Amino acid sequence: MKTILAAYSGVLKGKTRSAGIAGTEQQAAASQQTNRRSNKSQTVPGRGTGSSILSALQDLPSAFWPCRSKMEKHLQVISVLQWVFSFLALGGACTALLIYIFCTDCWLIAAIYTAWLIVDWNTPKEGGRRSSWVRNWTVWTYFRDYFPVRLIKTHNLLPSRNYIFGYHPHGIFCFGAFCNFGTEATGFSKKFPGIKPSLATLAGNFRLPVLRDYLMSGGICPVNRNSIDYLLSQNGTGNAVVIVVGGAAESLHCAPGMNSVTLKNRKGFVKLALQKGSDLVPVYSFGENDAYKQVIFEEGTRWRAVQKRLQKLLGFAPCLFHGCGLFFGDSWGIVPYCKPITTIVGEPITVPKIEDPTEEMVDQYHSMYVKSLQCLFDKYKTRFGLKESDVLYIQ
Numbered sequence: 049m050k051t052i053l054a055a056y057s058g059v060l061k062g063k064t065r066s067a068g069i070a071g072t073e074q075q076a077a078a079s080q081q082t083n084r085r086s087n088k089s090q091t092v093p094g095r096g097t098g099s100s101i102l103s104a105l106q107d108l109p110s111a112f113w114p115c116r117s118k119m120e121k122h123l124q125v126i127s128v129l130q131w132v133f134s135f136l137a138l139g140g141a142c143t144a145l146l147i148y149i150f151c152t153d154c155w156l157i158a159a160i161y162t163a164w165l166i167v168d169w170n171t172p173k174e175g176g177r178r179s180s181w182v183r184n185w186t187v188w189t190y191f192r193d194y195f196p197v198r199l200i201k202t203h204n205l206l207p208s209r210n211y212i213f214g215y216h217p218h219g220i221f222c223f224g225a226f227c228n229f230g231t232e233a234t235g236f237s238k239k240f241p242g243i244k245p246s247l248a249t250l251a252g253n254f255r256l257p258v259l260r261d262y263l264m265s266g267g268i269c270p271v272n273r274n275s276i277d278y279l280l281s282q283n284g285t286g287n288a289v290v291i292v293v294g295g296a297a298e299s300l301h302c303a304p305g306m307n308s309v310t311l312k313n314r315k316g317f318v319k320l321a322l323q324k325g326s327d328l329v330p331v332y333s334f335g336e337n338d339a340y341k342q343v344i345f346e347e348g349t350r351w352r353a354v355q356k357r358l359q360k361l362l363g364f365a366p367c368l369f370h371g372c373g374l375f376f377g378d379s380w381g382i383v384p385y386c387k388p389i390t391t392i393v394g395e396p397i398t399v400p401k402i403e404d405p406t407e408e409m410v411d412q413y414h415s416m417y418v419k420s421l422q423c424l425f426d427k428y429k430t431r432f433g434l435k436e437s438d439v440l441y442i443q
Contacts, residue, residue, distance in 0.1 A: 124194035125374070125383060127187045132221060132382060139256025146257055165257060172254040172264055173274045175283050176246070180232075182265035188233035195339070197227040198390045199234035202424075205396060207242025207286040210279075210326040212317055213393070215290050216309040216421065217333070218298040220340045220369050222249075224333035224389040229290045230266040234391075240288075246279055247290045250363050273320075280324040288329070291317050296365040300355060301443070302337040303344055304387075307425070307434070308441035311418060318414045325401025328413070330394040330421040334432040338387035342369040390432050394424040418442060 149158040171177060191197075205211060215225050228234050229245040236245055248271035254260040269275045271291060279287045292298075294310035301308055321328050345352040359365040373379030397416055402409065425440040 127190035139259035142258040176264040179265040188231035192233035219336035322405040335389040339384040
C-alpha cells in the first residue's frame with residue numbers, strides 16, 4: 049500500500065513540474081500578471097486536489113487493509129466450514145436440486161446423471177475412486193492449520209501387510225480422522241510410504257448424489273462388510289482401513305476434557321482382522337473432543353431416549369452441540385473451537401489369518417488391542433495437555 053501511495057505522490061509532483069514549465073513558456077508571450085493568474089487557476093487547484101486525495105489515503109486506518117495473518121485465518125475458517133456444511137447439507141441439497149431439475153426443461157441432464165448413478169452404484173463398495181489431486185488440495189492445509197491437526201508416527205508399517213486402524217475417540221465430526229486419513233494435509237503418504245488409508249464412514253452418505261463422489265475422491269469408503277472385505281482381500285496389500293470404532297454411540301458422550309471410548313463390546317473389527325489376517329493398529333487423537341461443546345443428556349431421560357431412537361433410524365446420533373460464532377469468538381455458532389488435535393498412530397498388533405476364529409480368540413486379541421490403546425494413551429497424555437492422573441475410560 050505504501051508503494052502505491054509513493055508512486056501516486058510522484059505522479060502528482062511530475063504533473064506540477066510540467067505545469068510550471070508550461071507557465072514559463074507562456075510568460076514570454078504574455079504579461080507577468082496574466083500568467084500569474086493563469087498559473088493560479090490551472091496549477092494550484094490540481095495540486096490541491098491531488099494532495100487532499102493522498103492525505104486521505106494516508107489517514108485511512110491500517111485495519112482497513114487486511115493483513116496476511118487475518119486473511120489466512122479467514123481462509124482457515126472457510127476451509128473448515130465448507131467441510132462441515134458439505135457433510136451436513138451437500139447430499140440433501142444436491143438430491144433436492146436433482147429432483148428440481150427433473151421438473152424443468154433441463155430434465156435430460158438429470159436423467160443422464162441418474163442413469164450414470166445407477167451404473168456407478170457399487171463403486172464405493174469396490175475400492176471407490178480415490179483422487180490424489182483432491183487429497184492434495186491447498187484448502188486442506190488451511191483446514192489443518194485452523195486447529196491445528198498433527199499426525200505422529202510411532203512405528204513403521206509394512207507395505208506387504210494390510211491394516212485395520214481403530215480410531216478413537218469419535219468426537220462430533222471426526223476432524224482428526226478426516227484431516228489425517230482423508231487428505232494429505234498432514235503428510236500421511238510421506239510418513240507411511242506404500243500405505244493407502246481408507247477412512248470408513250456411514251454407508252448412507254454414498255447414496256446421495258455429488259456427496260458420494262466428493263467422499264470417494266478422498267479415499268473414504270462405506271463402513272460395511274462388503275466394502276472393507278474388498279479393500280482387505282481383493283485390493284492387494286498396503287491398505288489401511290480406518291474405522292471409528294465407537295461410532296455414533298460414542299459421539300453422544302464426547303465433551304471437552306472427557307477421555308472415554310466406546311470399546312468394551314465392540315469386537316466386530318477384531319473378528320474381521322482375524323478373518324483377513326490384517327494387523328490391528330490403535331489410533332488415539334488428543335483434542336478431538338475439544339472441538340465442540342455438547343449438551344449431554346443423562347441415561348434414562350426422555351431426550352437421551354429420543355437420541356438413541358433416531359440413532360437406530362438414521363444411523364447417526366443427533367447431538368445438541370455448539371462451537372463459536374463466525375464473527376465473534378465468545379458467541380455460539382457452528383465454527384469449531386481452535387483446539388489442537390494430535391493423532392498418534394500406535395504400534396501394530398500382528399494378527400494371524402483365521403477364517404473362522406473362535407470367540408475366545410476374538411476376546412484374546414480384543415484384550416490385546418484394549419491394552420495397547422491404554423498404553424498409547426498413558427505414554428503420550430502428558431505431552432498433549434493432560435495430567436498424569438488422567439485415565440482413559442473404556443465403556
